[in-house]
Amino acid sequence: MYYHCYADDTQVYLIINPKDSWDDIENRLERCLSDMQDWMQNNILKLNQDKSELIIFTPKRMANEFTGRKLAFGGSVIKDACRTLVRSLATSRLDYGNALFFALNATSLQKLQKVQNTAARLVTRLRKHEHITPILITLHWLPVAYRAQYKILLYTFKALQKLAPKYIQELIQVYRPQSLLRSGDSLSLVKPRTRSKMYGDRRFDVSSATLWNCLPLDLRKEQSLEVFK
Structure with a gap:
């Protein structure tokens, strides 16, 4: 095991033999990280696990073998630097x-x-x-x-739950029928009319109603943001 220090950054590196198994490499690296963490704690220092990254350099023919590899230590997982x-x-x-x-x-x-x-x-x-x-x-x-639709629906949900800024809440209007109908409990939104399909239909008050009204009723009635996500 080797290391290189620069300012407050430390690089620990290991030369891998092509015949070595990942399990062996993983154990050696995790033991090293554990020793580093212990030393830092004993010297009133802290290893920032969220900023620790793993990067593996391999020949192209071996790239698939090491794809998605991770290291765990101190209750955290060191993610692939590429991702x-x-x-x-x-x-x-x-x-x-x-x-x-x-x-x-x-x-x-x-x-x-x-x-x-x-x-x-x-x-x-x-x-x-x-x-x-x-x-x-x-x-x-x-x-x-679909990421765009997901974002709009999150804004819509937060607006209905009073979790969004006031100016977004004001763009959302729940459909209220004049007579007592079953549709009054559907939590549908009023979809404003537009003159231009190219730009008008992309307005937030229009797009939010379009997407929201297509959701299943149980999702429209959901109260928890995490469950809705």
């Missing part, structure tokens, strides 16, 4: 303001979806021509179009 970087540099940007992607034209959505697909292939080392859908499911990544 952390992809989340920081790619998927976080796909999620920023993505409610605006609702009803976006197919050409633009396809371009954004290609970015997500490339990110998924990079994380999983999937070959270019292999089917991407099973990989997105494994990663728990909704496709770009």
Whole structure:
């Protein structure tokens, strides 16, 4: 086991023999991390587990063997650095303001979806021509179009539960029939009329009602944010 220090960063590295098993490598690294943690505690220091990352350099022919490997210590799991970087540099940007992607034209959505697909292939080392859908499911990544719908529905739920800012709550209007009908208990939203399908239907008050009214009744009546998610 070797190490390299720079300022407040410490890199611990191990030269792996191709014949070594991951179980042996994992045990050696975890013992080393445990010793480091003990030493730091004894010297009134703290090892930041949330900022600790694992990166494995291997020949291309062995890449699949080490995909998704993790280390556990101190009650935390050190994640693959590749996934952390992809989340920081790619998927976080796909999620920023993505409610605006609702009803976006197919050409633009396809371009954004290609970015997500490339990110998924990079994380999983999937070959270019292999089917991407099973990989997105494994990663728990909704496709770009559905991530936009998910974001809008979360805003809608929070608005109905008075958890969203006032200006968002004011855009949501629950349908109240004039007579006592069974539909009055459906928690449907009023969908405003628009003049332009290209832009009008993408307004939040319209898109939220469109998506919300398509949800099953039990979801519309749900009170818990975590359960709704």
